[in-house]
Amino acid sequence: xxNYLYQLARFAFRRRRLVLAVWLAAxxxxxxxxxxxxxxxxxxxxxxxxxxxxxxxxxxxxxxAFSGGQTxxxxxxxxxxxxxxxxxxxxxxxxxx
Numbered sequence: 001x002x003n004y005l006y007q008l009a010r011f012a013f014r015r016r017r018l019v020l021a022v023w024l025a026a027x028x029x030x031x032x033x034x035x036x037x038x039x040x041x042x043x044x045x046x047x048x049x050x051x052x053x054x055x056x057x058x059x060x061x062x063x064x065a066f067s068g069g070q071t072x073x074x075x076x077x078x079x080x081x082x083x084x085x086x087x088x089x090x091x092x093x094x095x096x097x
Contacts, residue, residue, distance in 0.1 A: 059067040
C-alpha cells in the first residue's frame, strides 16, 4: 500500500502542473454542474410523526413568533481554575434548564 502511495506522490510531484490543472478542471466542472442544475438549497428538515415535529407544528400554529427558532446556550465558569464539569457548576447548570 505504501508503495502505491509513494508512486502516486512521486507522479503528483513530477507532474504538478498537470495535477493542478486536473484539480482546477474538476473544481470548475463541479461548480458548473451545480449552477447548471438550477436547484436551490433547502435547509428545512422535517420528520413527520415525531414529537419534535409535532411540537414545532404546535408552535407554528399557536405562537408563530417563536416557531422555527434556534439558539445556542453557552455555560462558563467565573473562576479561572473552575471547570464546567465540576459538581458545583453542574448543579448550577442543571437548575437553569
